[in-house]
Amino acid sequence: MEDTIKLEYIVSAEDFTRAGEASSDLKNILKQMGVSPDTVRKVSIAMYEGEINMVIHANGGVITVFVTPKEVTMILKDSGPGIPDIDKAMQAGYSTAPDNIRSLGFGAGMGLPNMKKYSDDMKIETELGVGTTVTMTVRIC
Amino acid sequence: MLVKEIIPLLDAELIYGSDDIDIREIHSGCGSDMMSDVLAFVKDQPVLLTGLCNPQVIRTAEMMDIMCLVFVRGKRPDEKMIELARERNICLLATPHTMFTACGLLYKAGLVGGA
Numbered sequence: 001m002e003d004t005i006k007l008e009y010i011v012s013a014e015d016f017t018r019a020g021e022a023s024s025d026l027k028n029i030l031k032q033m034g035v036s037p038d039t040v041r042k043v044s045i046a047m048y049e050g051e052i053n054m055v056i057h058a059n060g061g062v063i064t065v066f067v068t069p070k071e072v073t074m075i076l077k078d079s080g081p082g083i084p085d086i087d088k089a090m091q092a093g094y095s096t097a098p099d100n101i102r103s104l105g106f107g108a109g110m111g112l113p114n115m116k117k118y119s120d121d122m123k124i125e126t127e128l129g130v131g132t133t134v135t136m137t138v139r140i141c
Numbered sequence: 142m143l144v145k146e147i148i149p150l151l152d153a154e155l156i157y158g159s160d161d162i163d164i165r166e167i168h169s170g171c172g173s174d175m176m177s178d179v180l181a182f183v184k185d186q187p188v189l190l191t192g193l194c195n196p197q198v199i200r201t202a203e204m205m206d207i208m209c210l211v212f213v214r215g216k217r218p219d220e221k222m223i224e225l226a227r228e229r230n231i232c233l234l235a236t237p238h239t240m241f242t243a244c245g246l247l248y249k250a251g252l253v254g255g256a
Contacts, residue, residue, distance in 0.1 A: 016197075017195065017196045017221070019197065019200075020197065020200035020203075020204075023204060024200065024203060041205070044203075045205070048180070048200065048201075102175075104195060104197060105174060105176035105195065105197055105198065105201070106175075106176055106177055106197070108175045108177040108178055109177075110175075110177035110178060110180065110181050111177060113181070114181050
């Protein structure tokens, strides 16, 4: 499809202060493309929470984004520990983040619920000891 | 409420202000140290009051289109944070008041909660 734009981001877990750079870049690109502010905000929040999760839980990873005239698809792939219980992880307030992450303003157990809330479709594939891939789609309206 | 009106209400110092603080309008307020809660609940062009002072506050504001941040209890952002805010045109204020008092002062002046 010639109307599809593909973007790829390497998310590093070495420096927490840099977490969010990929989301910031994507937000600017979508804004420049003239995507509506509501859609841009939904994509930005979903991606930012996902990016933070990769940094906190999975030692980073790779985010691939496809933008078509109809939707934005974000594929967040990591080689982290995997999610033992997805139902629990999806509960608002449930968190396995360490205390030092809470002092940075995250780890409230809202990451995955927020990602689901702001995306129109979310799919999680995870295997313990292998990694997790989260695919989120936001329709452009 | 305008950003410039918040400054005297909170005895705040303007750490970074774009040239539009005279007309930059704030519709609601939110006070939180948990950025995930901000990402979950906040809407409608708010001011965010927080005791958290790290670059993720600026990034959270960026994602939520929050145009004004107030650091409570006299906390001050460092140069790196100010630079991030400047690039994104987000106003930064610092107030000596505690979170509770700062939120109360704005509420009393007519600002409502955003969630």
